[in-house]
Amino acid sequence: MKELRLMKGNEAMAEAMIRAGYDGYFGYPITPQSEVMEYLQAERPMERTGMVVLQAESEVASINMLYGGAGSGKNVVTSSSSPGISLMQEGLSYIAGAELPCLVINVQRGGPGLGDIQPAQADYFQAVKGGGHGDYKLIVIAPASVQESSDFVKLALELSNKYRNPVMILTDGAIGQMMEKVELFPQQPRWTIEEIREKKPWATFGKPADGERRIITSLDLLPEKLEAHNTHLQEKYRTIEKNEVRYEEIMCEDAEYIFVAYGLASRICQKTIQLLREKGIKVGIIRPITLYPFPKDILKSYASKVNGFFVVEMNAGQMVEDVQLAVECKEKVSFYGRTGGVLPTPEEVMEAFEKSFK
Amino acid sequence: MYTELIKPENLVYTKTKVMTDKELSYCPGCGHGTAHRIIMEVIEEMGIQGETIGVAPVGCSVLAYEFMNIDVQQAAHGRAPALATAIKRLWPEKYVFTYQGDGDLAAIGTAETIHACNRGENIVIVFINNGIYGMTGGQMAPTTLPNMKSSTSPYGRDETEMGHPLKMTELVANLPGVYYVTRQAVHKPSHVRKAKKAIRKAFENTAKKTGVSFVEIVSNCNSGWKMRPTDANQWMEDNMFPYYPLGDIKVDGLFVNK
Amino acid sequence: MTEEIIIAGFGGQGVLSMGKILAYSGVMQEQEVSWMPSYGPEMRGGTANVTVIISDERISSPTLKKYDTAILLNQQSMDKFEETVKPGGLLLYDPNGITRHPKRTDITIYKVEAAAEAAKMRAPKTFNMVVLGAYLKIKPIVKMENVNKGLKKSLPERHHHMIPMNEDAIRQGEKIVELVQEV
Numbered sequence: 001m002k003e004l005r006l007m008k009g010n011e012a013m014a015e016a017m018i019r020a021g022y023d024g025y026f027g028y029p030i031t032p033q034s035e036v037m038e039y040l041q042a043e044r045p046m047e048r049t050g051m052v053v054l055q056a057e058s059e060v061a062s063i064n065m066l067y068g069g070a071g072s073g074k075n076v077v078t079s080s081s082s083p084g085i086s087l088m089q090e091g092l093s094y095i096a097g098a099e100l101p102c103l104v105i106n107v108q109r110g111g112p113g114l115g116d117i118q119p120a121q122a123d124y125f126q127a128v129k130g131g132g133h134g135d136y137k138l139i140v141i142a143p144a145s146v147q148e149s150s151d152f153v154k155l156a157l158e159l160s161n162k163y164r165n166p167v168m169i170l171t172d173g174a175i176g177q178m179m180e181k182v183e184l185f186p187q188q189p190r191w192t193i194e195e196i197r198e199k200k201p202w203a204t205f206g207k208p209a210d211g212e213r214r215i216i217t218s219l220d221l222l223p224e225k226l227e228a229h230n231t232h233l234q235e236k237y238r239t240i241e242k243n244e245v246r247y248e249e250i251m252c253e254d255a256e257y258i259f260v261a262y263g264l265a266s267r268i269c270q271k272t273i274q275l276l277r278e279k280g281i282k283v284g285i286i287r288p289i290t291l292y293p294f295p296k297d298i299l300k301s302y303a304s305k306v307n308g309f310f311v312v313e314m315n316a317g318q319m320v321e322d323v324q325l326a327v328e329c330k331e332k333v334s335f336y337g338r339t340g341g342v343l344p345t346p347e348e349v350m351e352a353f354e355k356s357f358k
Numbered sequence: 359m360y361t362e363l364i365k366p367e368n369l370v371y372t373k374t375k376v377m378t379d380k381e382l383s384y385c386p387g388c389g390h391g392t393a394h395r396i397i398m399e400v401i402e403e404m405g406i407q408g409e410t411i412g413v414a415p416v417g418c419s420v421l422a423y424e425f426m427n428i429d430v431q432q433a434a435h436g437r438a439p440a441l442a443t444a445i446k447r448l449w450p451e452k453y454v455f456t457y458q459g460d461g462d463l464a465a466i467g468t469a470e471t472i473h474a475c476n477r478g479e480n481i482v483i484v485f486i487n488n489g490i491y492g493m494t495g496g497q498m499a500p501t502t503l504p505n506m507k508s509s510t511s512p513y514g515r516d517e518t519e520m521g522h523p524l525k526m527t528e529l530v531a532n533l534p535g536v537y538y539v540t541r542q543a544v545h546k547p548s549h550v551r552k553a554k555k556a557i558r559k560a561f562e563n564t565a566k567k568t569g570v571s572f573v574e575i576v577s578n579c580n581s582g583w584k585m586r587p588t589d590a591n592q593w594m595e596d597n598m599f600p601y602y603p604l605g606d607i608k609v610d611g612l613f614v615n616k
Numbered sequence: 617m618t619e620e621i622i623i624a625g626f627g628g629q630g631v632l633s634m635g636k637i638l639a640y641s642g643v644m645q646e647q648e649v650s651w652m653p654s655y656g657p658e659m660r661g662g663t664a665n666v667t668v669i670i671s672d673e674r675i676s677s678p679t680l681k682k683y684d685t686a687i688l689l690n691q692q693s694m695d696k697f698e699e700t701v702k703p704g705g706l707l708l709y710d711p712n713g714i715t716r717h718p719k720r721t722d723i724t725i726y727k728v729e730a731a732a733e734a735a736k737m738r739a740p741k742t743f744n745m746v747v748l749g750a751y752l753k754i755k756p757i758v759k760m761e762n763v764n765k766g767l768k769k770s771l772p773e774r775h776h777h778m779i780p781m782n783e784d785a786i787r788q789g790e791k792i793v794e795l796v797q798e799v
Contacts, residue, residue: 006640006649006769024448052447057473061440064433064470068441071431072411074448094434178678179636179651181643204429205449206408215423217414217432270676345681 003184009149009175010035012182013079013105016153018045021188022103023074024052026065028084031117032173033107036079049190059084063091063104070100070166071216073196073203075157079105081173082123083114085131092166093132097218099233101160103153104138105169107176110341118341119173119264124318127170128292135230137237139167139244140291142262146180148289154185161199163240170291172314174264174343246289247298251277255284257357258302260323261312262288264343269312271346272353283310283353291319296326303327310353312344313337332357376402378427387587389577390418392544393486394425396554397455400561401428410453411445413438415467417459418492436467439474442481446564453561455482460501461491464526471526478535478569482560485526485572488579489598496582500524503601508582523601527574531608537569539608543576543599545591556606568611576602617672619757620680624665624697625689630744633770634687635666637748640766641758642670650678663692670757687751689730691715704799708751718796725796726754733788742785749789760786 007015014036017025025045027037037055045051056062062078069076080088085106095102108123110116127140139159143149149171156167196203207213220226251273252258261269266287273283286302288295299309308331311320320335327333334356338344376398384390401410407428414422416435423430433441438456446454456463463471463485474481490508491497498508498515501523505514515523531539538560542553553575560571576598580590606614621638625631635651642649652667667683669675685706686697691714701707703722711717712731728750734743752758758766763786767779 004643004646006636006643006651024444026444054443054447056440057469060437061443061470061473064437064440065444067433067437067444068413068431069444069448071441072445072448074444076444076448090434091437174652174679177653179639179649180675180678181647181649204411204431204445206411206452207427207429209408213427214429215432216430217423219420219432264678267675268677268679271680272677274676343679345679346677347681 005182005184006179007146007182008035008177008179009143009146009171010107010177011039012146012150013153013169014039014043015184016150017077018043018048018051019185019187020154020157021049021075021190022051022077022157023190024054024065024069024076025078026054026056026062026069026076027078027080028056028059028062030059030081030084032109032119032176033079033081033105035176036105049187051190059087060091063088063095066102066104067091067095067098067100070095070102071098071203072205073200075101075161075191077103077105077153079107081107081109082111082120085123085126089126089132092138093134093136094218095166096132096136096138096233097134098216099164100166100216101164103156103160103167103169105171108170108172110339116341117173119175119314119343120339120341121172121263121265121314122316122318122339123170124291124313124315127168128294128322136233137165137240137292139163139165139240139293140170141167141246142170142289142291143175144263144266144287146175146178146182149175150182150184154188159244163236165236165240170263172264173341241293244290245293245295245297247295248287248289249298250285250287252284252286252302254282256282256307257310257353258306258308259283259285259310259312260288260299260319261285262291262319265312265314268344268346269349272349275346275350276353288319294322294326296322299323299326300328303330306331308332308334308357310356311335312349314343315339374399374402376407376427378425380424382425383421384418385581387578387580387590388418389488389544389575390486392550393484393553393575393577394422396544396550397457397484397557398426398428400554400558401453404558404561406453406561409451410455411449413441413445413454413456415456415458415462417462419457419459419486420493422457436462436465437470438462438467439470439479439481439483443474443477443479446479446481450480453482453564455484455561457484458486459492460485460487460489460499464500464524468526471530472533475530475533475536475570475572478537480564480567481570482557482564483570483572484557485574486577487574487602488577488582489523490579490582492579492582496579496584501526501602503597506597525602527572527602527607530570530572531613535569536572536608537611538563538571540572540606541574541576541602541604543594543604545578545594549604574602576604617757619670619685619755620683621668621685621687622665622680622683622697622700623668623687623689624663624693627664629664629689630741631664631689632666634744634748635668636770637763637766638668638758639670640770641762644762644765644769645758647672648675650675652678663690665693665697685751685755687747689747694718706754708747708754708793710747721797722799724798726750726793727796728789728793730789733792734785737785737788739781739785742782745782745785746789746792749786750793752786753790753793
């Protein structure tokens with residue numbers, strides 16, 4: 001029996017955390033994502049699954065609670081919005097360096113600085129290029145609906161553990177605040193101690209009587225050893241790039257122009273391509289679902305087939321650079337974006353497209 | 359001639375197995391080694407080596423995990439209480455402690471310290487206070503004494519400009535989430551014995567789930583203070599102890615009357 | 617079928633919850649729905665609006681510039697959203713407090729004296745349900761049985777005793793809605 005609900009993106013992610021079997025949530029309130037912790041607290045997750053929920057004193061504390069929790073072998077998650085995610089960057093670098101699986105959700109808002117609380121996509125660079133110090137990558141997934149907001153919370157648990165790597169869900173205030181129909185997945189059990197022991201032998205939950213103690217650290221004072229660790233990380237990232245690229249093609253079969261947009265912007269563009277197709281202009285969309293690893297190959301494969309790419313983002317132009325790199329400048333790549341939390345309308349996107357490719 | 363003496367029946371002391379065989383990286387005369395040892399001895403005596411998770415700081419003891427033969431996480435600077443909070447909440451039956459210096463606990467990590475204490479996390483916080491930043495080369499710490507020289511207060515700590523030495527231990531004692539607060543030292547055998555008792559009490563407390571047990575160890579830094587080890591210990595007694603008096607401040611949730 | 621609706625009025629008029637009940641009714645008949653509120657400081661006492669889309673197909677943009685239907689419940693909303701109704705579309709409004717009535721001649725216009733009716737029923741909080749009833753009379757896009765289910769789903773359990781009162785208000789809205797102009 002399908003379990004259908006009408007939920008906000010933020011609520012759906014919170015419910016998904018309980019259902020996916022996360023062991024702990026640590027967070028600090030910030031608009032437009034405070035419903036995540038509000039929903040969790042109201043649901044009494046400790047009674048439902050034994051999941052710990054704790055309101056930390058700051059985002060800095062939250063991410064370091066994740067570091068502690070993930071290092072001890074538990075599946076942990078936090079959520080925040082842009083300014084809070086900036087505060088977490090140091091911790092994320094440690095987590096990536098120590099190769100700890102966990103989930104960080106960024107419900108983006110307008111920036112820079114305190115900005116505003118309206119939806120934006122201006123944290124793309126921060127999310128996909130590293131964000132904190134050192135050479136590291138997060139696996140970055142971008143939902144475009146409330147359904148995906150729920151599903152990706154579960155996917156993140158799998159991916160983060162598969163690669164011992166932090167995963168970020170990069171969404172925005174609009175998807176967080178809007179309600180849509182969502183089919184909830186069934187309750188998954190939390191990992192047992194036996195499973196943790198088997199799947200995370202590196203975790204610090206007490207030295208085994210018959211084995212070596214475990215150390216979680218990102219420190220290595222010998223340059224050659226640290227370089228070897230970096231090489232290992234880079235090899236892991238190449239594997240992730242090979243295995244985990246996800247994207248959606250919408251009406252691309254006969255397309256002469258391809259829109260590239262993710263998250264809410266991709267939804268707006270779907271309306272735009274309907275309007276353009278009504279005018280007889282053949283357009284399609286490639287929607288990156290994973291922003292890292294970026295779906296370069298599919299974009300490249302269209303480079304010689306279409307007349308141009310049109311990138312739409314809720315920022316001043318960030319992902320467009322990755323699109324340009326992917327198509328190796330073989331075709332014209334144009335960009336349209338709105339910033340500061342202003343949502344582009346399907347009509348203005350159409351006008352901008354027509355201006356670029358007339 | 360010594361071989362005749364090396365017999366099991368003559369053995370009076372042995373290094374705890376809960377310390378690794380790795381040579382300590384601390385300066386000769388530094389209190390860290392002793393502080394490490396007494397914690398590890400308590401863990402051995404309580405039989406909780408497999409049940410204990412330590413959290414190491416940033417500072418001289420960043421490499422504490424090299425010497426402690428237990429599961430350890432090395433935290434970002436100042437965040438050890440946040441890590442410990444999560445580990446203890448997610449593994450409520452385990453023993454979790456942080457080991458932090460004065461820069462880590464009382465400067466960059468003040469918020470994490472205060473809030474972990476205020477939530478009454480069932481953890482042990484061991485606070486090593488030597489009044490200076492040792493690892494980075496002798497800069498001023500939040501606990502540097504008035505008029506005390508450091509590389510960033512070369513003419514002495516001017517309290518009107520640089521603030522006053524922070525008594526974190528007295529500060530956290532006021533929080534209802536904190537159950538046991540004591541200030542100890544490890545520079546003489548009698549102090550080591552007392553400090554070890556305090557550590558033992560702190561670990562036993564956390565099993566009772568009564569809140570934070572906070573053990574400050576006033577220690578030396580002969581390198582940072584630029585003194586010979588024996589002089590440093592004397593200077594500590596003459597200058598640090600009057601400002602940071604030794605003894606229990608709060609026991610079983612109640613302030614100790616002095 | 618795709619119906620794209622904007623509902624706008626004062627914060628506290630039940631604009632968002634009316635949209636939510638409509639959207640939940642759509643979920644109950646297994647349609648695709650989206651409910652996109654204006655959020656933030658403007659919600660606290662000022663104007664509030666919500667875009668509701670109900671469709672048989674996957675919904676593209678949850679935010680729009682043109683709507684099939686605008687349900688406008690104060691003057692500010694009338695000023696802002698009258699122009700956003702697609703030609704041939706529907707505008708439904710409550711004349712209470714309206715000093716500048718709609719001028720468009722290329723759209724169908726209905727009015728419902730919902731505030732007055734809710735006051736008469738001594739249930740001012742059911743104002744939004746009177747409006748919902750009026751709308752569903754004009755465009756029965758969701759079945760009444762599904763509206764009832766939607767009400768149950770979107771109201772917290774402690775408010776379930778108020779469901780019959782809300783259902784009365786919906787029926788009242790159906791009765792009193794008036795055609796102003798048809799295209």
